[in-house]
Amino acid sequence: GQNIDQPTEMTATEGAIVQINCTYQTSGFNGLFWYQQHAGEAPTFLSYNVLDGLEEKGRFSSFLSRSKGYSYLLLKELQMKDSASYLCAVIRDDKIIFGKGTRLHILP
Amino acid sequence: EPEVTQTPSHQVTQMGQEVILRCVPISNHLYFYWYRQILGQKVEFLVSFYNNEISEKSEIFDDQFSVERPDGSNFTLKIRSTKLEDSAMYFCASRNGEAFFGQGTRLTVV
Numbered sequence: 001g002q003n004i005d006q007p008t009e010m011t012a013t014e015g016a017i018v019q020i021n022c023t024y025q026t027s028g029f030n031g032l033f034w035y036q037q038h039a040g041e042a043p044t045f046l047s048y049n050v051l052d053g054l055e056e057k058g059r060f061s062s063f064l065s066r067s068k069g070y071s072y073l074l075l076k077e078l079q080m081k082d083s084a085s086y087l088c089a090v091i092r093d094d095k096i097i098f099g100k101g102t103r104l105h106i107l108p
Numbered sequence: 109e110p111e112v113t114q115t116p117s118h119q120v121t122q123m124g125q126e127v128i129l130r131c132v133p134i135s136n137h138l139y140f141y142w143y144r145q146i147l148g149q150k151v152e153f154l155v156s157f158y159n160n161e162i163s164e165k166s167e168i169f170d171d172q173f174s175v176e177r178p179d180g181s182n183f184t185l186k187i188r189s190t191k192l193e194d195s196a197m198y199f200c201a202s203r204n205g206e207a208f209f210g211q212g213t214r215l216t217v218v
Contacts (some may be wrong), residue, residue: 033207042199042209043151048203087151089207094163096141096207098151 006088006098011105017076022088025098026069030091034073036084044088046073054069080085080106110134114200114210121183121190121217129185129213131200140205141201142185144168151199156182192216 004024008044012018024032033052049064049071061074069077073086085101113132121127131172133140140157153174155165162175174186180194195217200210 019178037151042212043149043199045206048206055214060175088139094155094156095166096156096201097153098204099142100150100191 004088004090005098006086006099006102008100009103009105011107012075012078013107014078014080015064016078017074018078018104020073020075020088020104022071022099024069024071024090024099026066026089028092029066029069030093031097032062032071032085032091033089034060034071035087035089036082038082038085039085043087057103075104078106080108082106111201112202112208112210113162114198114213116213118214119216123192123214123217124189126186126188127190127198127215129182129198129215130188131185131202131210132181133152133183133200134182134200134208136205137202139203139207140177140183141203142208143199143201144196145199145212146196151189154185190215192217 006022006052015070034046037043043086047062054063059076083106087101088099089096115130135158145149145151153166155169156163172188176184197212197214199212201207
């Protein structure tokens with residue numbers, strides 16, 4: 001199957017930390033992306049994980065466990081501009097398949 | 109910084125007409141993709157293209173759709189006989205490792 005599961009919505013407070021989880025079916029897996037998408041705009045690349053472990057890039061980090069079919073995106077020091085949808089996407093064979101996205105609301 | 113560019117940014121067309129959406133992928137990338145996003149819905153895979161041919165396509169990508177790489181830089185999506193339900197954002201992407209998206213074409217079929 002193609003299921004990629006992530007929470008529909010999350011809410012966090014400015015300055016805090018939030019973790020957005022993604023689970024996927026492991027067959028044909030070749031890598032995983034996280035994207036940020038503001039309403040009406042294109043997905044913006046955040047991270048790319050191929051091997052197990054944590055990739056850190058500024059305030060954003062992404063983790064992958066291939067055996068568990070699990071990834072998370074960690075956002076630190078949240079800012080109001082981080083209010084957006086966050087999309088988990090899996091490379092499966094020659095396709096990149098997206099989850100439905102997690103809409104993150106940031107409260108002041 | 110290299111980027112994926114798409115034209116036009118907006119396209120309004122009458123039902124039944126043909127449209128061609130254009131993309132210039134990042135120059136050294138080998139994999140190209142087209143996606144569709146209907147308003148408020150998820151990003152849906154349409155087709156992937158590698159080594160000058162389609163490598164995978166979804167069930168959405170039926171005979172109404174076709175892709176071409178007419179020269180060394182452009183990558184086009186043709187939609188024949190457009191329907192109201194084809195109204196959506198269409199995104200092109202390219203990658204070797206990391207995948208980058210163009211800004212999209214907003215297609216409105218009236």
